[in-house]
Amino acid sequence: MWLRLRRDVQIVEQRIEVTPSNAIAEMAKWYLPTEHQLITVVALDTGSQLELQWIFSAYGKLNDRTVFRAYFDYSALIPTLTRYIPSAWIIEREIVDLFGVQIEGTQPGLMLDSDSIQAPLRKNK
């Protein structure tokens, strides 16, 4: 009997607004390696600022997602998450390349060469 009625579950996205200065500290306090998974870091250009969304999911739970959000200036040195979650280095290197911002301890050159178009996803260059 494989046919079961489908439960209609709304997707719960817990959104947490954090300030640029305590973003990493908040996440490090909340994150448990055995329960949470960093899915991705989304960078968005709002036109005047860089918006970063750290998206986490929980292992084995249906539609459980937590989004941390913070806004940064283009010139600001963005703190790194790699200290707490070692796999974040690759996403941070990509953001550095595509947006031309600076993240603590992150070198550019993962996606783009030095002779290609720099910071293609930045809106006002």
Added chain:
Amino acid sequence: MFRALGLAFKNLVRKPVTRNYPAEKLPKAARYRGLVLWKKEKCISCFICEKACPPGAILFTQNVETGEVEFHLNPYLCIYCGECVRACPDRSNALTQSEELADAGISADQINSSWSALEISAADSKLKYRARKKDKK
């Protein structure tokens, strides 16, 4: 081991699983996605297919005097998704996707340059025709 030996002998005398391609035709699946065909008499010149086409492989040029449209398809740019056929208001009449005619396999000379020239002239002809229509009013 005997099973393996038996298999080996079976494979020795069995016909190959591959097909002798250029000599032997490949079987085509039913509802194969082939060339997009256009019927002039059914077309109402709404240009929806031109706007819907993801790679921009459809262009219409318009005769400035009579307003008659002509359909151009770049078979090398087309991705054969059928989005134009679905977007067409007169479904399965004005635009159809052929099940027999194959997509273009052999590259032609200077498709890119002639196609970009056509892109400009197509936009230009439509603008001119619209301006002319306005003048008449």
Added chain:
Amino acid sequence: MSRTYVIPLGAQHVSLLEPIRFLFTVENERIASVEADIGFVHRGIELACATKFKFKQVPYVVARVCGLCAVVHSTAYVTAVERLMKIETTRRTKWLRIVANELDRIQSHFIALGHTSECAGFEALFMACMKDRETALELTEAFTGNRMQFDYVNIGGVNRDLTPEMALLMKKKLSLLKNRVNDLQELFMSNWSLSLKYKGIGVVSLEDAQRFNATGPIARASGLATDLRVEADMLPYGDVGFELALETAGDIHSRNVVRLRELANSIRMIENILDGLPVGDIEVPVKGNPDGDAISHIEAPRGQCIYMVRGNMTSTLDRVKIQAPTFANIPVIVNAFVGEEYGNAPPILASFDPCLSCTAR
């Protein structure tokens, strides 16, 4: 006293399907540290999606992110936009999308198994896997109209319906394929020479999988029970008989076993769908332009495929973020090489089934 050498693997290498470069620092035969360069095929698809194409055309653009898992990308994008625009697709659409995704998973897992066995030096098994993959490709051609690049889903529905004749043909071929998967399972489980190259090599422990946020078959082979087919309900996998394949050893062998079990499960799911496909339309009309943020998660053959879409009330989107499974797995791949012998690097890499076009986009 040991001397260290730096040996590159890639960007062109016989064991690679796509360009990636690893710089191995080798002490005698052991790999001491690894550096990865993945950006060889960066094509700027995210930028193109947000500038050049209208949101209704983007499903066909993101399908070109990857050749092997094309329909997953379109499905993930389409679900995100449907969430934005509050479109509820019909049940038939969702079930047909599962069929397309699972057919895609079948052919992708076959190529992964074949490639792993080729890198272990078993050419005949590679040929056998590719022959069975042909059956899967014939199925996708019958179902979607193309062998690769299916272009099957669009916003609000799917592009073609399933006819009864097609369902009959698919069932016939699937039962053939099921026998072949059983044979392969026996071979992969019991072949002694394969076990020499697979068992205990390239081990990703459960702690490492959690620390480096591994996804897909790699995580499941390490005993980390994560699968978006149960963790997200973008597609109703619970209705069609999904079972989680979980192994605990974390080596190449268990990754192969996870893939084989998923193959069998995918075939079973498609058979279930063909038996009980709900009736209804395959398309719902789409009006207006998207606005706001939406995230969608779909389990790709290699792991999590995540799309983040932001609309701005125009026909062109503000931002499309694509997170491909291999991109998320690169840190765990790099970590798994450390401490292994250099000669084992190709089979380890192949067992991770990297897809670099996805990764670089």
